[in-house]
Amino acid sequence: MPSVPKEEALLDYTTSCLLPTPWAQFTLHAFVEHATGKEHLAMVLGDIGNGEPVLARVHSECLTGDVLFSQRCDCGAQLEGALKKIADEGRGILLYLRQEGRGIGLVNKIRAYRLQEAGADTVEANLALGFHADARNYALCEPMFAQFGIKTLKLMTNNPRKIDAMEKLGVRVSERVPLLVNRNAFNTAYLDTKAAKMGHMMQPLAETVAQDGEL
Secondary structure (H helix, E strand, O other), X not given: OOOOOOOOOOXXXXXXXXXXXXXXXXXXXXXXXXXXXXXXXXXXXXXXXXXXXXXXXXXXXXHHHHHOOOOOOOHHXXXXXXXXXXXXXXXXXXXXXXXXXXXXXXXXXXXXXXXXXXXXXXXXXXXXXXXXXXXXXXXXXXXXXXXXXXXXEEEEOOOHHHHHHHHHOOOEEEEEEOOOOOOOOOOHHHHHHHHHHHOOOOOOHHHHHHHHOOO
16 A cells, blocks of 8 residues: 655554454554654555545544543544444545544543533633634644545545545545434534534535535
8 A cells, every 4th residue: 555755744654453343344554643642543444545535534532422422422423323334335444533622632621521511612611721612633634544545535524624624635525424413412502513613514414405505
């Protein structure tokens, strides 16, 4: 597979292994970020380097949702839903970026949750702690996709910022695949805030196209 020259990369490709899951046996690839030492992952299924658009998910770590089953967000359900979609297609990639709490870290995310319990929304809580509403760095994605020769995505996301970020990195998004999952009594306000303040596309795709005329 193509590799990114070390002097140009933001991270190093290190190793891989097979990873059986309930939906398919993926190949798990590990990367180490130069600046922080954080370990980022890519879960790959099938032939993704043949030049055809690749079904993809760029997923930021959410320990509370992905591992502890929190219902305060939709992250764990999005992770599971994306892996299921890739397995159904028989081909795709999921990048797992270690950018907890939209980039503010686990402890600060818990602090933000306390502020939300006192009445702040998810954006107000991050700002009150001195962070941006979304502090994630998507530049890491470019060398990760380049490692596998991926240039065009069918991107599973509700977040227009991810689409813009991929396009700016030179990774074309040919299609947006919505991931509308696990709206519940605990996360309705959170999801509504992401739609109202961060532009997340939380309507079914058909409704979005009908109202906006484009993705």
